[in-house]
Amino acid sequence: MDFTFTDDQLAFRDSVGSMLENEVTTASIRERWTGDSGENGDMLNMLNEMGMNSLLVPESCGGLGMDLVDFVLLADACGKAALPESIVEDAVVAGGLLSDLLASGQHTDQVQELLGGVAAGDIRVGCAHIINPYSNFAHRKDWMLLANGNDVHLVPKSDLKFTALKSVDPSRRLQKVDWAPSRKTRVAEGEVGAGLQRATLNRGALAAAAQLLGLAQAMVQQAVDYSATREQFGKAIGTNQAVKHLMADCAVQIEFAKPVVYRAAYTVGVAPQRADWAVSHAKTAAGSAAELSARNATQVHGAMGYTWECDLHIWVKRAWALAKEWGDAGFHKNRIHEWLLQPNALLGPEFTFGKRYIDHSDSAAA
Amino acid sequence: MKVLVAVKRVVDYNVKVRAKADGSDVDLNNVKMAINPFCEIAVEEAVRLKEAGVATEVVAVSVGPKACQEQLRTALALGADRAVQVEVDGMVEPLVVAKLLKGVVEKESPQLVILGKQSIDGDNNQTGQMLGALTNMAQGTFASEVKVDGDSVTVTREIDGGLQTVKLALPAIVTTDLRLNEPRYASLPNIMKAKKKPLDVFTAADLGVAVSTHVTQVKVEPPAERQAGVKVEDVATLVDKLKNEAKVIA
Numbered sequence: 001m002d003f004t005f006t007d008d009q010l011a012f013r014d015s016v017g018s019m020l021e022n023e024v025t026t027a028s029i030r031e032r033w034t035g036d037s038g039e040n041g042d043m044l045n046m047l048n049e050m051g052m053n054s055l056l057v058p059e060s061c062g063g064l065g066m067d068l069v070d071f072v073l074l075a076d077a078c079g080k081a082a083l084p085e086s087i088v089e090d091a092v093v094a095g096g097l098l099s100d101l102l103a104s105g106q107h108t109d110q111v112q113e114l115l116g117g118v119a120a121g122d123i124r125v126g127c128a129h130i131i132n133p134y135s136n137f138a139h140r141k142d143w144m145l146l147a148n149g150n151d152v153h154l155v156p157k158s159d160l161k162f163t164a165l166k167s168v169d170p171s172r173r174l175q176k177v178d179w180a181p182s183r184k185t186r187v188a189e190g191e192v193g194a195g196l197q198r199a200t201l202n203r204g205a206l207a208a209a210a211q212l213l214g215l216a217q218a219m220v221q222q223a224v225d226y227s228a229t230r231e232q233f234g235k236a237i238g239t240n241q242a243v244k245h246l247m248a249d250c251a252v253q254i255e256f257a258k259p260v261v262y263r264a265a266y267t268v269g270v271a272p273q274r275a276d277w278a279v280s281h282a283k284t285a286a287g288s289a290a291e292l293s294a295r296n297a298t299q300v301h302g303a304m305g306y307t308w309e310c311d312l313h314i315w316v317k318r319a320w321a322l323a324k325e326w327g328d329a330g331f332h333k334n335r336i337h338e339w340l341l342q343p344n345a346l347l348g349p350e351f352t353f354g355k356r357y358i359d360h361s362d363s364a365a366a
Numbered sequence: 367m368k369v370l371v372a373v374k375r376v377v378d379y380n381v382k383v384r385a386k387a388d389g390s391d392v393d394l395n396n397v398k399m400a401i402n403p404f405c406e407i408a409v410e411e412a413v414r415l416k417e418a419g420v421a422t423e424v425v426a427v428s429v430g431p432k433a434c435q436e437q438l439r440t441a442l443a444l445g446a447d448r449a450v451q452v453e454v455d456g457m458v459e460p461l462v463v464a465k466l467l468k469g470v471v472e473k474e475s476p477q478l479v480i481l482g483k484q485s486i487d488g489d490n491n492q493t494g495q496m497l498g499a500l501t502n503m504a505q506g507t508f509a510s511e512v513k514v515d516g517d518s519v520t521v522t523r524e525i526d527g528g529l530q531t532v533k534l535a536l537p538a539i540v541t542t543d544l545r546l547n548e549p550r551y552a553s554l555p556n557i558m559k560a561k562k563k564p565l566d567v568f569t570a571a572d573l574g575v576a577v578s579t580h581v582t583q584v585k586v587e588p589p590a591e592r593q594a595g596v597k598v599e600d601v602a603t604l605v606d607k608l609k610n611e612a613k614v615i616a
């Protein structure tokens with residue numbers, strides 16, 4: 001089996017990564033902090049022109065009909081750039097839920113129209129999940145997908161009330177969303193709704209994990225660059241073993257987290273009914289790699305690492321925020337524990353790559 | 367009007383290159399490669415001419431090993447219609463590249479050939495001019511503006527101390543300067559479409575060109591390390607140092 005990314009997937013990553021590297025400067029991120037919307041309209045247009053909105057939208061709705069394995073490296077690139085715009089959540093979480101609604105035959109005409117608008121970049125749809133108390137950039141969306149018990153509602157912006165809240169990460173614009181559920185807005189209910197919300201949680205946690213990977217790599221790169229130029233006692237601080245080990249610890253965690261995140265992307269795409277543990281594993285591994293990288297990179301930068309003027313904190317604060325969003329480490333470790341403790345859990349090397357198709361109904365792996 | 371655009375595979379401009387330990391060449395192991403930035407500007411200009419309805423077809427051409435197909439695919443993703451690779455292994459000097467491009471020009475008969483003014487690895491700034499001489503085509507080098515009008519092209523050239531505008535009879539050769547345009551990024555749908563666009567491969571023999579060597583690279587060395595700066599206490603000390611130590615002011 002070939003587990004490597006295809007040339008197309010690597011070309012996507014290079015193209016989006018190069019655009020973000022050139023266009024998302026730390027100065028432009030700081031500019032967004034002082035703006036009303038917190039977003040850069042030109043950047044949103046560029047991301048749309050590049051096809052980020054349409055990548056996961058089904059071809060029948062004008063999208064590219066690709067899957068999360070195609071998107072995971074792009075989410076990583078967005079994390080690396082500390083992109084403030086919520087394109088990853090919009091495309092993966094809201095777009096994914098709309099596609100699920102379409103596949104389950106719920107309100108197909110309305111959903112199809114919305115997906116077409118999303119792919120064209122004309123309509124922005126956000127998604128709030130009960131695991132996150134607040135929603136990032138919800139006030140900038142035309143429609144919101146909201147949960148009420150097991151039900152899923154699709155609510156236009158005009159029926160929503162937003163209260164802005166401050167995030168630890170100044171690039172994020174958290175909103176408390178008040179709304180009144182009604183039969184008119186309900187698009188899924190009962191078991192179907194619960195299943196959609198579970199899939200949404202997995203996509204959200206995966207999107208966060210992929211971005212955390214990118215954030216971790218960016219922080220280590222900055223710390224390494226700094227340690228190679230910052231001199232103490234006549235030599236670069238990076239030549240000291242104590243500094244090298246800090247960075248090596250991060251590099252090990254990042255390298256170990258990468259395949260876990262990629263595997264989760266694959267599982268969510270091909271067997272979403274048994275993706276819970278894979279996603280939780282990914283979120284835990286990427287979250288701890290990013291948190292360790294944030295801590296160690298700050299240490300390497302010395303006292304300067306804590307200051308507002310030092311750009312490192314842009315990445316550090318995003319890592320803190322994303323590590324808690326879509327379930328913190330405790331939540332995801334519990335999901336892994338639940339799976340491990342099932343009497344019929346499929347453990348052992350023979351199941352590592354899926355020995356046989358595992359039916360959700362009779363398997364603890366679900 | 368058919369436009370031929372030359373693209374070269376070079377080390378990505380963001381990469382800090384290092385010389386090999388023996389000084390024989392630049393170390394290219396595990397180094398990210400990309401389209402030469404000036405060639406990217408050339409592709410962008412050709413695509414803009416097509417979008418403006420001036421050009422009917424854009425053909426990207428690259429001379430190099432099989433790996434340069436990667437850069438041709440990027441050119442296709444940026445908007446070129448088809449690609450031609452002239453497969454040659456090892457280092458090829460500008461004169462040979464110009465001869466090979468002449469072979470492609472004879473096959474394709476383009477009205478306009480756009481090249482980058484130079485590549486960021488060799489920094490030779492020769493291929494466009496040599497191709498002009500070999501094909502006996504008019505040339506407008508260091509272009510910062512290109513306007514095609516009927517059977518001529520007007521090129522604004524960036525020259526020392528100002529701009530020069532020249533009018534060339536087509537077919538002609540244009541080499542691009544940095545300010546000609548700002549290249550777009552390849553979109554994801556176009557990257558996918560690029561896979562389906564045709565890419566023809568020729569050898570030097572197909573074009574009737576013998577790959578010969580006139581230049582041998584003797585040594586490559588990194589620039590001398592800059593001395594650390596010093597902080598001066600006041601303007602008077604600075605002026606004194608500039609006058610007496612650096613001797614840059616009288």
